[in-house]
Amino acid sequence: MRKPRLMTPGPAMVPEDVLLELARPVIHHRSDEAKQVIVEVSEGLKEVFQTKNDVMILTSSGTGAMEAAVVNVIPAGGKALVLNAGHFAARWGAICKAYGVNAVMLDTEWGKPVDPDQVAEALKQHPDAVAVLGTLSETSTGTGHPVEAIGRVVAESDAVYIVDGISGIGAMECRTDEWGVDVLCSGSQKALMLPPGLAFISVSPKAWAKIDAFDAPSYYFNLKAARSKAKEFDTPYTPAHTLILALRAALKRIKAEGIEEVWKRHRIMSEACQAGVQALGLELFSARPAEGLTAFRVPEGLKDSQIRGKMAERFGVTTVGGQAKLKGKIVRIGHMGYTDELDVISALAALEMTLAELGYDVEPGRAVTAAQQVLIGKGAAALA
DSSP: OOOOEEOSSSSOOOOHHHHHHTTSOOOOTTSHHHHHHHHHHHHHHHHHHTOSSOEEEEESOHHHHHHHHHHHHSOTTOEEEEEEOSHHHHHHHHHHHHTTOEEEEEEOOTTSOOOHHHHHHHHHHOTTOOEEEEESEETTTTEEOOHHHHHHHHHTSSSEEEEEOTTTTTTSOOOTTTTTOSEEEEESSSTTOOOSOEEEEEEOHHHHHHHHTSOOSOSTTOHHHHHHHHTTTOOSSOOOHHHHHHHHHHHHHHHHHOHHHHHHHHHHHHHHHHHHHHHTTOOBSOSSBOSSEEEEEOOTTOOHHHHHHHHHHHHOEEOEEOOGGGTTTEEEEEOOSSOOHHHHHHHHHHHHHHHHHTTOOOOTTHHHHHHHHHHHHHHHHHHO
């Protein structure tokens, strides 16, 4: 018997009370009850996003919110600066291409954070840029980017700052309004503790001015239509309202813990996982690790599929490998959302035993001890 532990950077584990909401009888999506749920989750999402602006709910993956951001904010032929530092950052460029947007790719080495000074220089060179497209947590590399610093730079220009927060929101600090993020996109299946199927997007007044200036070539992802219905606590088209009901339960958990404490918990778990990985002599891939996942390079002589396969088969711990040019080169351990300190310890113990069984030189308990030392020190300080 193997107890499954989904330690991936999405989909992430879902709490039992949230899953039970999905087992309730289906209600009508235009009923007063359904609208009341949207009233409640709207307030909860504002708290998680740290925004006073409405957070609109889309029935799609997080990529749907990214597409909605591009097609509604940037007219065809317009220019966008893409902060290209990973597989999902590059997706911004692909979406721009699909809608005839001129994407200027500002490349950063994968695993390195975007340099705000590079963004400032690019805005000087491209004063006609409509938007800057960036990422909070680059899932493909395990890197967190300096959104606050970049936001200050973009705020001094006419461009709007659009951020993919899909694997970051709820896992790492992000103060949307305070940091100058004009459009923030997220998805349900990561730190918000739901199955896939919902996307969320907040829009600032500065971004609404761009949106209202032209007619977007979009029907389903039309943000003007979403804004209009949001005033009625409704959606333009049939929503995944069973997931919205479950979202209410997930947001209650976040509210009970407090968003600041949620960020702190993720930060501590991240530092513990990093310490455990490094104690095994493994190299972290990212120079600025994100809080929701830890990525490490596959040690010489082993394959990522061997490590991930044995962790899953032998211990029930599911992790993921690299994507695109990192395929086969890294392993990524997720620790976001419905994850606690003992989940991290379990994953590290499974990693230790897996590496030992694969012939890698491992001192049993080394990773677990290193992680525990972080958790004991940080945890005690957090409770003080």
